[in-house]
Amino acid sequence: PVNDLRDRIGLHTWTLDTTPLADVLRIARETGYNAVELRHADFKRCIDAGMSNDEVLAMIRASGLAVSCVGLETGMLFARGDERQRLFDSMDEMCARAAALDCEVMMVAPGSNPPGTVKDAARNFAAGCEIAHKHGLLCALEFGSRHPVVNRLAVAREIVALAGQSNGGLLIDAY
DSSP: OOOOGGGTOOEEGGGGTTSOHHHHHHHHHHTTOSEEEEOHHHHHHHHHTTOOHHHHHHHHHHTTOEEEEEEOOTTGGGOOHHHHHHHHHHHHHHHHHHHHTTOOEEEEOOOSSOOOOHHHHHHHHHHHHHHHHHTTOEEEEOOOTTSSSSOSHHHHHHHHHHHTOTTEEEOOOOO
16 A cells, blocks of 8 residues: 555655765754655765665664655666666665665656667666566656656656556656
């Protein structure tokens, strides 16, 4: 079952981008948020600073905040070859983290790599949905007005429809 909407609205860590994650979690809690949206960059920065994956997960759990969404490294939709495999391996790792935090939703953003076709994006989105499904998660595509291909709701809907995965959908980010 999908969590109540009140538990899915959270502070996106991008809002305080360069602030250490421990501080972001404290700020979110102290300002009344009950959830956060985490990014791949949040985990990478903590691990690069010497924390283990288990320590990062424990810190997030100790904050008392729900995790409403976990964002992946961008670029998966149009990735090819070795980069595609690297991003899918990264996604698998991020899905494991999300599942460990009782988060249900993985966010897929188009990224800035060279775009391909809508069919390319749908094929990669479907493969990403399969990875998320393995972890019992939903896979949500976010579109951005500045992306050369995935820049409108209609395009994002077409990608999700072509992917044809029951756990695939849209993430509408209302800035």
